[in-house]
Amino acid sequence: MSDLLPIFIRMITTSNIVLVMYLGLCPFFGVSKKLGPAISMGLAVTLVMTIAAIATWVINYYILIPFDVEFMYIVLFILVISSLVQMVEMTIKRTNATLYNALGIYLPLITTNCAILGLTFLNIREEYTIIQSIVNGIGAGVGFAIALIMMSSIREKLELADLPKSMKGLPIAYIAAMILALIFVFTFGGVV
Amino acid sequence: MLITMLILTAIGLTAAILIYIVNVVVPRKVQGLEKMEEVNEHLPGMDCGACGYPGCFAYAQAVVKDPDELSNAPCATLLQVEENVKKIEAALGITVDTESLNKKALVHCGGKSEVICDYSGIDTCKGAAQLLHGYKKCPYACYGLGDCIDVCPQDAIFMDEEKDIVVVDPQKCNGCGLCVPECPLDLIELVPAGTKIAFLCSYGPLKDIPGREKCQYGCTHCRKCFKACEEEGISAIEWDKERALPIIDQDKCTLCGKCIEVCESNTLADFTKVKKPKVPALSA
Numbered sequence: 001m002s003d004l005l006p007i008f009i010r011m012i013t014t015s016n017i018v019l020v021m022y023l024g025l026c027p028f029f030g031v032s033k034k035l036g037p038a039i040s041m042g043l044a045v046t047l048v049m050t051i052a053a054i055a056t057w058v059i060n061y062y063i064l065i066p067f068d069v070e071f072m073y074i075v076l077f078i079l080v081i082s083s084l085v086q087m088v089e090m091t092i093k094r095t096n097a098t099l100y101n102a103l104g105i106y107l108p109l110i111t112t113n114c115a116i117l118g119l120t121f122l123n124i125r126e127e128y129t130i131i132q133s134i135v136n137g138i139g140a141g142v143g144f145a146i147a148l149i150m151m152s153s154i155r156e157k158l159e160l161a162d163l164p165k166s167m168k169g170l171p172i173a174y175i176a177a178m179i180l181a182l183i184f185v186f187t188f189g190g191v192v
Numbered sequence: 193m194l195i196t197m198l199i200l201t202a203i204g205l206t207a208a209i210l211i212y213i214v215n216v217v218v219p220r221k222v223q224g225l226e227k228m229e230e231v232n233e234h235l236p237g238m239d240c241g242a243c244g245y246p247g248c249f250a251y252a253q254a255v256v257k258d259p260d261e262l263s264n265a266p267c268a269t270l271l272q273v274e275e276n277v278k279k280i281e282a283a284l285g286i287t288v289d290t291e292s293l294n295k296k297a298l299v300h301c302g303g304k305s306e307v308i309c310d311y312s313g314i315d316t317c318k319g320a321a322q323l324l325h326g327y328k329k330c331p332y333a334c335y336g337l338g339d340c341i342d343v344c345p346q347d348a349i350f351m352d353e354e355k356d357i358v359v360v361d362p363q364k365c366n367g368c369g370l371c372v373p374e375c376p377l378d379l380i381e382l383v384p385a386g387t388k389i390a391f392l393c394s395y396g397p398l399k400d401i402p403g404r405e406k407c408q409y410g411c412t413h414c415r416k417c418f419k420a421c422e423e424e425g426i427s428a429i430e431w432d433k434e435r436a437l438p439i440i441d442q443d444k445c446t447l448c449g450k451c452i453e454v455c456e457s458n459t460l461a462d463f464t465k466v467k468k469p470k471v472p473a474l475s476a
Contacts, residue, residue: 067199069195091218
């Protein structure tokens with residue numbers, strides 16, 4: 001049990017899924033223009049990552065390893081995650097309208113986002129137990145949400161900045177992302 | 193090998209069955225969302241984004257919240273199917289003026305403008321427009337590089353090889369307007385679906401660029417169409433004195449074709465007869 005907190009903190013800081021592992025960059029730049037959608041996206045990713053961590057752990061240890069077909073993990077994980085997210089979306093849509101509106105269209109969009117798939121591969125490579133996998137998933141999701149929220153706050157301010165025309169929009173966002181990544185790698189790398 | 197295939201099939205089937213079970217077990221009717229679901233069922237469901245909302249369900253939510261959105265940001269694909277409009281009207285308890293909302297895209301260019309230089313830059317209209325108003329003699333001539341063709345979800349815009357411009361097929365076009373912002377020259381306009389005579393010239397304010405005169409097919413402001421229409425006793429064409437252009441009253445027009453006949457520069461055309469030619473099948 002004592003290793004759960006380190007896993008959680010590590011996924012938020014030194015192994016941050018966006019800023020250190022460079023996964024899920026598409027939503028990181030695509031949905032970070034405004035704070036509202038960024039929070040929705042962060043929530044949706046955290047939810048899907050947790051579900052995916054549980055489902056793929058079960059598939060891996062009860063189907064893939066006993067039948068000795070581990071080479072199929074990419075295909076099966078994509079299949080399982082996307083169908084699970086379908087179910088979750090359907091359930092949320094019909095039971096809780098408020099939550100559905102908060103998550104918005106991002107829930108079905110991120111079914112096979114590379115951050116989510118990457119996290120499940122990481123769980124298997126590190127040979128985590130199911131509890132550790134779940135904590136790893138939540139940590140990665142929270143890390144993703146934090147990175148996205150930081151980025152969107154910065155980009156909202158950058159909208160007001162007096163920039164040369166060629167730097168407006170994505171170019172300055174890339175530079176901001178670079179500085180953020182440097183901070184995550186070096187500052188947290190020294191502390192944790 | 194067999195085990196692998198079996199496992200993949202089994203997991204796929206289980207996932208499908210589980211989705212089906214969830215679909216059946218979870219109650220369909222939810223408080224607060226029934227109306228949106230009802231409206232959403234009749235929407236096209238292709239999430240094209242032409243209405244300005246991120247998807248059809250988001251549009252349904254907006255429409256339920258404020259029924260006026262159906263007129264302010266109309267769904268062009270929906271308007272083509274009378275039946276579905278009626279169902280949504282019934283669900284929301286409003287009536288929508290379909291006639292006035294139904295639009296078609298029209299490229300205001302007659303084509304055949306002289307090419308004054310070889311262009312070998314970026315193969316898009318937006319790229320060509322960056323370089324000194326393009327490579328055709330008229331600064332308002334369609335380049336025919338097809339930025340609009342790429343975005344058209346209905347596949348209604350085609351390349352007219354003879355005129356060297358793009359043309360919209362009004363039968364296929366549903367007036368979603370996705371092509372309008374694509375044109376760097378603002379040549380595409382949404383016109384009412386009942387338009388009969390199309391005016392195919394946009395030559396305008398950029399008149400003082402040396403070497404960029406209007407092409408010989410542009411409007412010469414001769415007023416012949418206006419006079420011909422008067423003589424026929426229809427008077428569907430009014431003359432805009434400020435811009436020296438004909439304004440066509442599409443309701444009065446009987447499509448007699450006199451104005452098209454007298455127009456020496458072929459600036460007027462029968463809008464209803466434009467049709468996308470069938471692409472010949474590729475033969476080996």
